[in-house]
Amino acid sequence: MTVDPLIELRDVNKYYGELHVLRDIDLTVGKGEVVVVIGPSGSGKSTLCRTINRLETIQSGSIRLDGQPLPDEGKALARLRAEVGMVFQSFNLFAHKSVLQNVSLAQIKVRGRKREEADQRSRALLERVGLAAHAEKYPAQLSGGQQQRVAIARALAMDPKVMLFDEPTSALDPEMINEVLDVMRQLARDGMTMVVVTHEMGFARSAANRVVFMADGRVIEDRAPEDFFTRPESDRAKDFLSKIL
Ligand code: ADP
Numbered sequence: 050m051t052v053d054p055l056i057e058l059r060d061v062n063k064y065y066g067e068l069h070v071l072r073d074i075d076l077t078v079g080k081g082e083v084v085v086v087i088g089p090s091g092s093g094k095s096t097l098c099r100t101i102n103r104l105e106t107i108q109s110g111s112i113r114l115d116g117q118p119l120p121d122e123g124k125a126l127a128r129l130r131a132e133v134g135m136v137f138q139s140f141n142l143f144a145h146k147s148v149l150q151n152v153s154l155a156q157i158k159v160r161g162r163k164r165e166e167a168d169q170r171s172r173a174l175l176e177r178v179g180l181a182a183h184a185e186k187y188p189a190q191l192s193g194g195q196q197q198r199v200a201i202a203r204a205l206a207m208d209p210k211v212m213l214f215d216e217p218t219s220a221l222d223p224e225m226i227n228e229v230l231d232v233m234r235q236l237a238r239d240g241m242t243m244v245v246v247t248h249e250m251g252f253a254r255s256a257a258n259r260v261v262f263m264a265d266g267r268v269i270e271d272r273a274p275e276d277f278f279t280r281p282e283s284d285r286a287k288d289f290l291s292k293i294l
């Protein structure tokens with residue numbers, strides 16, 4: 050499959066002080082692709098996500114989004130953050146604002162939309178994630194799975210070019226995991242470009258175009274899910290899979 054690249058990392062290296070956390074990372078994510086990133090704890094998966102929306106700086110190499118180098122500061126950086134939607138393990142909703150306000154806020158502040166327009170878009174997105182009936186509630190009145198779906202709607206409201214998910218279901222009770230994965234599967238079917246760090250191997254098998262396996266800050270394997278899961282090449286990946294499957 051040849052598709053236009055949306056995210057391109059070339060020879061990216063990142064250090065935290067002495068700690069070399071991303072090593073010579075080369076990674077391309079095409080438009081509409083779903084890339085699942087897996088690997089042991091501490092392998093650099095979260096750091097990788099955070100460099101893509103410039104929450105972290107890199108020491109060498111280059112990162113491009115839609116052909117453009119990531120901006121360093123100012124309005125261009127704010128725009129980048131909107132274009133790269135991010136969903137974390139912790140939902141980080143505003144507790145004292147309603148679901149609707151949570152989804153509308155950044156649309157008004159960052160995208161400059163009028164409240165009415167923002168609210169209309171928010172309601173459509175809440176419908177899409179199955180929460181139309183909960184718009185006036187507060188986060189504490191929702192389950193973890195519902196809160197995470199609000200967080201997804203909030204990110205989508207910025208019209209992102211790509212969505213990054215960093216272990217979006219890791220903090221959820223088991224019975225809520227699927228409602229979040231279902232929303233993500235639907236997003237993938239709708240053509241959203243997605244980078245997903247997850248331990249949900251069922252999701253990786255069914256929704257990913259590629260699986261990227263990381264260990265010690267390196268990309269060790271980058272392959273189609275059926276190849277990776279049935280014929281992992283590296284000892285690190287074999288060892289990892291034997292522990293989780
Ligand atoms: P993963 O998400 O794969 O578990 P991380 O990207 O969170 O891995 O972390 C990679 C390495 O970087 C780990 O050794 C971690 O302890 C270290 N690390 C992560 N964030 C920081 C930070 N802000 N300062 C210093 N070290 C960090």
Ligand code: MG
Binds near residue numbers: 094095096215
């Ligand atoms: Mg992590």
